[in-house]
Amino acid sequence: MAGNSFGRIFKITTFGESHGKAVGVVVDGCPPNIEISKEDIQRELDRRRPGQSEITTPRAEKDEVEILSGVFEGKTTGTPICMLVYNSDFRSKDYSYIKDKFRPGHADFTYYKKYGIRDYRGGGRSSSRETIGRVCAGAIAKKILRKLGVSVYAYVLRVGDIVAKNIDFDEIERNPVRCPDKEAAKKMYDLILSIKKEGDSIGAIIEVVAKGVPVGLGEPVFDRLNAELAKAIFSIPAVKGVEFGQGFNVVNMRGSENNDEISSKGFLSNNAGGTLGGISSGEDIVLRFAIKPPSSILISRKSITIDGEECEIITEGRHDPCVAPRVVPIAEAMVSLVLVDYYLIDRVRKNIF
Numbered sequence: 001m002a003g004n005s006f007g008r009i010f011k012i013t014t015f016g017e018s019h020g021k022a023v024g025v026v027v028d029g030c031p032p033n034i035e036i037s038k039e040d041i042q043r044e045l046d047r048r049r050p051g052q053s054e055i056t057t058p059r060a061e062k063d064e065v066e067i068l069s070g071v072f073e074g075k076t077t078g079t080p081i082c083m084l085v086y087n088s089d090f091r092s093k094d095y096s097y098i099k100d101k102f103r104p105g106h107a108d109f110t111y112y113k114k115y116g117i118r119d120y121r122g123g124g125r126s127s128s129r130e131t132i133g134r135v136c137a138g139a140i141a142k143k144i145l146r147k148l149g150v151s152v153y154a155y156v157l158r159v160g161d162i163v164a165k166n167i168d169f170d171e172i173e174r175n176p177v178r179c180p181d182k183e184a185a186k187k188m189y190d191l192i193l194s195i196k197k198e199g200d201s202i203g204a205i206i207e208v209v210a211k212g213v214p215v216g217l218g219e220p221v222f223d224r225l226n227a228e229l230a231k232a233i234f235s236i237p238a239v240k241g242v243e244f245g246q247g248f249n250v251v252n253m254r255g256s257e258n259n260d261e262i263s264s265k266g267f268l269s270n271n272a273g274g275t276l277g278g279i280s281s282g283e284d285i286v287l288r289f290a291i292k293p294p295s296s297i298l299i300s301r302k303s304i305t306i307d308g309e310e311c312e313i314i315t316e317g318r319h320d321p322c323v324a325p326r327v328v329p330i331a332e333a334m335v336s337l338v339l340v341d342y343y344l345i346d347r348v349r350k351n352i353f
C-alpha cells in the first residue's frame with residue numbers, strides 16, 4: 001500500500017523527488033514490439049517541462065529522458081522499461097526557510113504528520129516534478145492507443161472566469177495556455193500574467209476527450225472505466241474535482257433531456273460522457289477537472305512551525321501562477337494509461353478460451 005504504482009497489467013511505478021538526483025518511472029507489463037524512440041517520449045516531456053513561457057515556472061530544466069531498459073533496436077521487448085530524467089537546476093537553499101514550517105495549501109503538513117520526516121526541498125515527492133514519470137509512461141501508452149485508433153486530447157477550457165467557446169483541436173499547441181480557442185487563450189494569458197504580477201495564482205478547468213475508444217472497456221462494478229479515470233485524474237497534484245459528460249449540470253436536467261437516445265446509426269447525444277454502467281459506449285470519453293490555484297504565492301499567509309508556533313509565510317522561489325498549461329500533457333498521459341490498461345484487461349479476459 002505504498003501508493004507509488006498505478007495500473008494492473010500496464011503498470012507504472014514512479015520514483016524521485018524534486019531536488020533529488022532524478023525522477024522517473026518503471027513501466028511493467030508493456031506489450032512487446034511497440035516502436036518507441038527517445039523522441040516519442042521527449043515530445044511529451046517538452047510539453048510538460050518548466051520554463052516554457054512567462055506563465056510557467058522559470059526553473060531551467062531540460063528534462064531530457066534517458067531510457068535505461070526494456071527497449072531494444074527501437075522496440076519494446078516486453079520487459080520493464082525504466083526511464084529517468086536528472087534534476088539539475090534545483091536551488092535547495094531557497095527552501096531552507098520552510099525547513100521547520102508548513103506552507104499553507106502544500107503537502108508539508110500532512111507529509112510531516114504522517115511520516116515524521118519530510119524532504120522539504122521543492123516539495124520533495126509531493127512536487128509536480130513527480131509527474132515526469134507519468135508523462136514518459138503515457139507517451140508509450142499513447143503510441144499503443146494510436147495503433148488501436150484511439151486519440152486523447154486535453155486542453156484548457158477555463159481560467160478564472162474566461163471560458164473557451166470555440167473548440168479547435170489544431171489551436172491547442174499553438175498558444176502557451178494550451179487553450180483550443182485563440183481569442184480566449186489571449187485573454188487567459190493576460191489574466192495569468194496580471195495575477196502573477198500581483199504575486200498570486202489562479203485555478204483552471206481542463207477538458208479531456210478520448211476519441212475512438214471501442215465499446216466494452218470497463219469492469220463493473222468497482223472498476224468502472226469512469227471510476228478508474230477519476231482516480232487517475234485525482235492523482236494529479238492540485239486536482240479538486242472531476243466530472244464526466246454533463247457532470248454536475250445533471251442537476252439541472254430532466255431524465256427526458258439527459259438520457260442519450262439510441263438510433264440504428266448510434267447514439268443521438270453524449271450527455272453520459274462516453275460510459276454507461278461504467279463501460280465505454282463507443283462515444284467519445286469526455287471529462288473535465290478543476291485544478292486549484294497553485295499554493296506557492298508571494299502573499300503572506302498564516303501558518304505554524306513544526307513545534308506548533310504561529311508564523312507568516314511568503315512562498316518565494318520559482319513557481320507557476322497557473323499550472324493548467326503544463327497539466328494538459330499530464331492529463332493526456334493519465335487517461336492514456338487507464339485506456340491501455342483497461343484494453344489489456346478486456347483482452348486477457350476474452351482470450352482465455
Ligand SMILES: C=C(O[C@@H]1CC(C(=O)O)=C[C@@H](OP(=O)(O)O)[C@H]1O)C(=O)O
Binds near residue numbers: 049128317320
Ligand atoms: C520544476 C517544476 O516545477 C516545480 C514544482 C514545484 C512544486 O512545489 O510542485 C515547485 C517549484 O520547484 P523549484 O522551487 O525547485 O523551482 C517548481 O518550479 C516542474 O514541474 O518540473
